[in-house]
Every structure is written in structure tokens, then in C-alpha cells.
Amino acid sequence: MSTSSLADKTFHVITYGCQMNKHDSERIVGMLTSWNAREVSTIEEAEIVVFMTCCVREAADIRLKGQVASLKNIPLPQGSHLKKRIVAIGGCIGQRDKEQLEVELPHVDIVFGTFNLGDLPALLEEIITEGGQRVSVLDSASSFPTDLPTKREHEWAAWLPISIGCNNFCTYCIVPYVRGREKSRTMEDILTEAQGLIDDGVKEITLLGQNVNSYGRDIYGSPHFAQLLHRIADLGVERIRFATSHPKDLNDEVIRAFATLPNVMPALHLPVQSGSNTILKEMNRRYTREHYLEIVAKLRDVRPDIALSTDVIVGFPGEREEDFQDTYSLIDEVGYNQVFTFIYSKREGTPAASMVDNTPHDVIQSRFDSLVDLVQKRAFEMNLRYNHQNLEVLFESLSKRDKTILTGRSPHNITVHVPLPEGKTLSDFQGKILSVDIEETKTWYLKGQLTHE
Numbered sequence: 001m002s003t004s005s006l007a008d009k010t011f012h013v014i015t016y017g018c019q020m021n022k023h024d025s026e027r028i029v030g031m032l033t034s035w036n037a038r039e040v041s042t043i044e045e046a047e048i049v050v051f052m053t054c055c056v057r058e059a060a061d062i063r064l065k066g067q068v069a070s071l072k073n074i075p076l077p078q079g080s081h082l083k084k085r086i087v088a089i090g091g092c093i094g095q096r097d098k099e100q101l102e103v104e105l106p107h108v109d110i111v112f113g114t115f116n117l118g119d120l121p122a123l124l125e126e127i128i129t130e131g132g133q134r135v136s137v138l139d140s141a142s143s144f145p146t147d148l149p150t151k152r153e154h155e156w157a158a159w160l161p162i163s164i165g166c167n168n169f170c171t172y173c174i175v176p177y178v179r180g181r182e183k184s185r186t187m188e189d190i191l192t193e194a195q196g197l198i199d200d201g202v203k204e205i206t207l208l209g210q211n212v213n214s215y216g217r218d219i220y221g222s223p224h225f226a227q228l229l230h231r232i233a234d235l236g237v238e239r240i241r242f243a244t245s246h247p248k249d250l251n252d253e254v255i256r257a258f259a260t261l262p263n264v265m266p267a268l269h270l271p272v273q274s275g276s277n278t279i280l281k282e283m284n285r286r287y288t289r290e291h292y293l294e295i296v297a298k299l300r301d302v303r304p305d306i307a308l309s310t311d312v313i314v315g316f317p318g319e320r321e322e323d324f325q326d327t328y329s330l331i332d333e334v335g336y337n338q339v340f341t342f343i344y345s346k347r348e349g350t351p352a353a354s355m356v357d358n359t360p361h362d363v364i365q366s367r368f369d370s371l372v373d374l375v376q377k378r379a380f381e382m383n384l385r386y387n388h389q390n391l392e393v394l395f396e397s398l399s400k401r402d403k404t405i406l407t408g409r410s411p412h413n414i415t416v417h418v419p420l421p422e423g424k425t426l427s428d429f430q431g432k433i434l435s436v437d438i439e440e441t442k443t444w445y446l447k448g449q450l451t452h453e
């Protein structure tokens with residue numbers, strides 16, 4: 001591949017959306033690097049710009065169009081032999097809009113989809129040598145795309161996809177239309193990649209899927225997520241996390257894994273979306289408020305210190321004040337360490353897009369604001385549990401605001417700040433797990449001192 005026309009071309013990848021997209025971007029960087037192209041950290045330095053896009057809410061769509069349009073005014077880096085900067089759009093908007101994107105944004109050279117990111121290097125080569133525009137989007141994945149090289153963002157942490165796609169069709173959600181039906185990867189394949197990551201020094205593996213709890217149903221006939229967790233835990237990696245969990249499929253075996261497998265971290269993202277049974281039904285979530293609360297009780301029973309996080313949608317079509325109050329009281333009752341709150345965004349092509357939606361925007365906004373206040377209050381209260389505890393922290397970086405502060409994450413996935421010891425640098429700590437005595441708690445982080453300096 002050394003004769004490739006991609007050799008020595010500079011590229012920059014801009015990523016929106018979820019961890020799945022971020023991981024796809026790591027694969028793009030890995031692939032283009034293996035074709036001898038060179039990653040750069042700004043658009044200005046890049047001859048090729050790749051956008052990995054998200055369309056889960058309208059805001060992300062709008063932002064993409066603006067950013068792509070503004071590229072026209074940025075000159076190519078000096079010394080480039082290209083006539084113009086190459087712009088490629090992949091990810092979920094590429095998958096959804098296909099040819100239409102090149103109509104709306106005529107200076108886009110390549111549109112590719114979520115199922116064929118492996119085709120990007122060859123598409124880029126064609127554009128470099130032949131010019132023109134290319135649209136290459138498949139309707140589904142023929143198999144699980146596993147053999148693409150990956151360049152990890154961090155040496156010590158890795159995302160490991162175990163399934164792609166989603167079969168749940170929550171009525172508000174575009175994801176099943178742009179990521180296709182759920183396809184699991186074989187256990188052997190996952191274990192081989194996990195072992196490779198561990199051999200490479202990875203300390204934290206995050207298993208990824210739109211709904212990890214139904215992992216294996218398509219290839220083994222029943223969910224095999226608990227079995228998978230056990231097998232990965234047996235490999236001996238320090239930290240295992242996973243996302244995302246659909247409450248309807250979180251079974252007792254997986255709940256028990258939080259107690260029996262010490263390397264499964266005590267943190268769980270369990271999207272609830274709404275606390276109202278009426279709205280949950282309209283959303284096609286297939287669990288009730290009562291069932292969700294029962295899961296939370298079981299989790300806290302086996303792992304009392306578990307940190308929970310969730311996603312909530314405010315202003316789903318037809319949400320009445322009493323429905324919102326049910327959400328509010330559920331958030332208060334559960335006590336989350338983190339809640340991602342979203343205002344409902346209509347997505348064309350989803351069932352909710354044709355539901356009657358007549359709640360005034362200012363009503364939705366004030367519900368949203370009151371929920372955000374509650375979320376902050378409860379997150380602070382939940383963090384108080386960790387005060388004066390000794391926690392193992394995986395160190396990652398220096399604080400953006402203060403370069404004398406080291407930051408890392410506790411087993412509960414909460415950010416921890418400690419002063420950087422005198423005479424030491426980030427590299428003395430990065431990727432290491434060390435104990436910290438927690439001395440103070442804030443809403444979104446904990447402060448402490450290294451136990452042994």
C-alpha cells in the first residue's frame with residue numbers, strides 16, 4: 001500500500017454522537033494511518049477532513065451543515081498538491097441522507113455509511129486520482145466489521161464493540177434506521193480482541209452495543225451477555241464497563257455479576273427515558289416504572305455503592321404535567337450520579353414523528369429546567385457517599401483549567417482531582433491505577449490526595 005495516493009496526505013476526523021461513532025472514528029484513524037496517511041489535529045493542516053456524524057437529535061444535524069459550509073473558506077495547507085480539500089461525510093447522517101447530502105452540500109466529495117466505513121480509503125484514493133464525487137452507502141452489514149485496524153485514543157482504555165444495530169424501535173429514535181438490526185459478534189472474536197488489548201497494556205475495557213444486554217440473541221438464540229462478562233472478567237483485565245443497557249433486558253445474572261466479578265466496575269448507565277407508564281408505553285420501551293425501580297433495588301442490594309446514570313427525554317409528544325411529575329419523582333427517588341436530559345426532538349421516519357405534539361415549547365423548557373436543577377442537587381448528594389473513602393483512581397490527564405491538577409476516574413466512573421505532586425509530570429501517572437483519599441465532594445467530581453506520594 002506504500003504506493004497509495006493516500007501516502008503522506010494529512011487528515012483530520014471530526015466526530016459527533018455516541019461512543020459507537022467515536023469508536024468508528026478510531027477505526028478510520030487506524031485504517032488511514034495504515035495506508036500511510038498522516039493524522040493532524042486541526043482542519044487547517046488537513047488535506048482530507050472526515051466528519052463522523054450523528055442525527056439522534058436535530059441540533060447535531062444543523063451543526064454539521066454549518067461546519068461543512070465553513071470549510072470552504074479555509075485554504076489548503078501549504079505544499080499540498082491537491083486542487084481542493086477533500087471532504088468526506090460518514091456516520092449516521094451519511095447513512096440516512098445518502099445522495100441528498102451532495103445535493104445540499106455540493107463541495108462534499110464522499111458520502112459513506114455506517115456499514116461500509118472500511119471502504120473509505122479506497123474511495124479517497126479514487127477521488128485523489130480521478131476526482132468527482134462518490135456516494136457509497138449499504139443497506140445493511142453483511143457481517144460484523146471486525147478486521148479493521150484501530151488507533152485508540154488512549155493507551156490504557158479501549159472500547160470493544162460486541163454488537164451493532166438495534167431491534168428495539170423506541171418510537172422517538174432514529175438509531176435502528178441508521179445502524180440497522182442488531183448483529184452480535186461471536187464470543188471467540190470478542191475474547192481474542194480483548195486478550196489482544198490486555199496484552200497491549202489496556203486496563204479498562206468498555207463493551208459497546210446499543211443494547212448490550214441482548215448480546216448474542218441473534219447468534220446463540222438467547223442473550224449471552226452475562227456469560228460474556230464472565231469470560232472477559234476471567235481474562236484478568238482491571239476494569240470492565242459496558243454501555244448501553246436496556247432495562248427490559250437487564251437480567252438477574254448480569255445484576256449478580258456486579259457482586260461476583262470484582263473487575264466489573266460499580267457503575268451502570270441505565271436509560272429510563274421517562275418515569276410515566278403512559279409515556280413509556282408510547283415510547284415502546286417495554287418496561288414499567290415499577291419494573292425499573294425493582295431493577296435499581298436489586299442492583300443496590302448486590303452492590304450498595306453502585307453509581308447509576310441515565311438518559312431522560314422531556315417533552316415527548318403528549319407528555320402531560322402528571323407524566324412529567326412521574327419522571328421528576330423517579331429521578332428524585334433513584335438518586336443518580338449523572339443524568340443526561342434531552343428535550344424531545346422530532347425525527348422524520350420514526351413513529352413518534354406522527355404523534356400529536358402540542359405541548360407549548362416554554363412549558364417543555366420549564367420542565368427541563370426544573371429537572372436539571374434536581375439532577376444537580378441529587379448528583380451532589382449521591383457523591384457525598386464517597387467522601388472520606390479511599391478509592392482506586394485510573395489517572396488520565398491534567399485538568400484543562402489547572403495544569404497542577406491530575407484527573408482520573410474512580411471505579412464509579414466519577415472524575416477525581418488530586419494535586420500533581422511536586423517534581424512529577426503527567427506521564428508519571430497516566431494510565432496508572434493509584435489509591436486516593438477523598439477529602440471533598442462536588443456536584444460533578446471528587447477531590448482528594450494520593451494515599452502514597
Ligand code: SAH
Nearest residue numbers: 056172173210244271311312342343344345
Ligand atoms: N442505545 C442507547 C443510546 C440511544 S441514543 C440507548 O438505548 O440508551 C442516546 C439517547 O438519546 C437516548 O437514550 C435518548 O435519551 C436520546 N434520544 C434518542 N432519540 C431522541 C430524540 N428523538 N429526541 C431526544 N432525545 C433522543
Ligand code: SF4
Nearest residue numbers: 166168169170173175
Ligand atoms: Fe434507540 Fe431505543 Fe435502540 Fe436505544 S434501544 S438505540 S433508544 S431504539
Ligand code: F3S
Nearest residue numbers: 017018054055056092
Ligand atoms: Fe448518533 Fe448514530 Fe450514535 S445517530 S447517537 S451517532 S448511533
